[in-house]
Amino acid sequence: MHRPTDLPALLAEIHHDAQALFGRGRVADYIPALAEVAPRQFGLAIATVDGQTHSVGDAHTPFSLQSITKLFTFVLALKLEGDALWQRVGREPSGAAFNSIVQLETENGIPRNPFINAGALVITDILTTRYAHLDYALLGALRRLADEPQLHWNPRVARSERETAHRNMAMAYFMKSHGNIRNEPETVLDNYCRQCATEMSCAQLAQATLFLANDGRDLSLRGEPDEHFLSADATRRVNALLLTCGAYDAAGDFAYRIGLPVKTGVGGGIVAIVPGVATVAVWSPELDAKGNSVLGAFALERLVQATGWGHTSL
Numbered sequence: 242m243h244r245p246t247d248l249p250a251l252l253a254e255i256h257h258d259a260q261a262l263f264g265r266g267r268v269a270d271y272i273p274a275l276a277e278v279a280p281r282q283f284g285l286a287i288a289t290v291d292g293q294t295h296s297v298g299d300a301h302t303p304f305s306l307q308s309i310t311k312l313f314t315f316v317l318a319l320k321l322e323g324d325a326l327w328q329r330v331g332r333e334p335s336g337a338a339f340n341s342i343v344q345l346e347t348e349n350g351i352p353r354n355p356f357i358n359a360g361a362l363v364i365t366d367i368l369t370t371r372y373a374h375l376d377y378a379l380l381g382a383l384r385r386l387a388d389e390p391q392l393h394w395n396p397r398v399a400r401s402e403r404e405t406a407h408r409n410m411a412m413a414y415f416m417k418s419h420g421n422i423r424n425e426p427e428t429v430l431d432n433y434c435r436q437c438a439t440e441m442s443c444a445q446l447a448q449a450t451l452f453l454a455n456d457g458r459d460l461s462l463r464g465e466p467d468e469h470f471l472s473a474d475a476t477r478r479v480n481a482l483l484l485t486c487g488a489y490d491a492a493g494d495f496a497y498r499i500g501l502p503v504k505t506g507v508g509g510g511i512v513a514i515v516p517g518v519a520t521v522a523v524w525s526p527e528l529d530a531k532g533n534s535v536l537g538a539f540a541l542e543r544l545v546q547a548t549g550w551g552h553t554s555l
Contacts, residue, residue: 252285252297255543259283259525259536266527266535269507274401275305278509278526283536286443289519290455300443304524305398305508308339308356309446310379310436311364312483312504312512315355317382318364319475321371329367329421330360332482339489339532342412350419354486356504359412362422365433369424376435383439386470387449388461392441399438406430446512446522453480453502453514480514491531499541500551511537515550 263281270276284299318326335353337344345352345359352360365375372378376394384392413426422429441449452459457471471479483502488495488511495503501521502514509526511534521544525536545551 248287248295249297251544251547252287252295255285255540256283256297258543259540262536262539263527266529268509268526269307269528269532272398272402272405272507274395274398275307275508275526278304280527282509283523283525283540284443285521285523285540286447287519287521288444288447288451290451290460290517292460294444294447296444299524300522302524303440303442303445304510304526305395305437305506306439306441306446306510307437307506307508308361308489309504309506309508309510309512310439311356311361312450312479312487313379313383314361314364314368314436315482316471316479317379318355318367319479320471322367326367330355330363332486334486334490334492336490340408340412342408342415345412345415345419350416350421352416354482356482356486357489358409359416362409362413362429362433363416365436366422366424366429369429369432375432379436379439383441383449385461386452386459387441387445389441389445389448392439392445394435394438395440396438398440399434402437403430403434406434409433443510443522443524446510447520450512450514450520450522452476453483454516454518454520477516480516483514488533489531491529491533495533495538498538499545501541501545503541505533505537507532509534509537511541513541518550 282299286296286300331353340358416422452470456473457469457476459470480502487504505511510524513521523537523540525534
């Protein structure tokens with residue numbers, strides 16, 4: 242198993258080997274602003290619970306988080322609602338595409354989990370009821386967790402996403418008809434698209450998710466009376482859902498190949514949690530047919546093979 246002192250050499254090796262995979266995927270083109278992202282980019286960052294950081298490649302280049310933000314909004318909703326949250330969204334893998342509407346028809350407007358689009362819309366609806374300005378509430382949490390006061394969402398990406406959000410709007414109205422969207426669908430979609438347009442770098446994302454590797458403790462508050470961002474029990478439950486539902490309908494494949502709780506996004510980012518050890522954020526914009534980063538998945542698989550980290554979460 243690689244100790245932290247070996248990580249720089251390992252990351253350099255992964256960075257070098259990943260270059261051979263460029264061209265095997267395509268950038269997300271159904272959101273016009275994302276289609277303009279230069280495809281041949283790769284960054285990887287690791288933040289450890291003992292305060293070390295390691296990075297390689299384009300790890301400090303901001304990118305669009307997209308569905309990775311669903312992790313953070315889910316955590317905010319869980320903190321607010323507790324177990325009442327599960328009356329409106331499920332905890333099961335979907336087995337369907339992240340933007341599928343089919344299951345909503347047979348399951349009475351209750352999405353399978355918080356990480357598919359329908360589930361994330363319900364989470365956004367819950368937070369829209371709680372916060373007058375959800376975008377500022379989310380940014381406030383992310384700025385605290387990443388210890389980075391300049392984080393923002395990209396208005397151009399949000400507008401591009403909102404203008405092409407027809408399927409998401411259909412899902413919102415369908416769930417509204419079942420009483421599972423309480424606010425106006427247009428307002429929920431506005432908030433959802435701003436949320437998805439949040440930008441971070443791999444280095445910032447690894448830092449922002451470190452509480453999930455450390456029993457919910459926010460390391461930026463080390464030594465303060467209440468340094469927990471989330472309870473230890475809730476943290477374990479979040480990680481369980483990330484392991485089973487975090488990679489769209491490729492969640493089973495990710496669990497088999499990588500064995501870590503992950504959340505992916507069509508901006509090309511993936512964040513992985515190594516409980517008790519570290520967080521890993523990787524970004525490369527070229528996606529496979531499931532909407533997950535080709536080079537990102539490769540890098541994580543190589544990393545866990547070299548370190549044995551994939552077994553620590555099971």
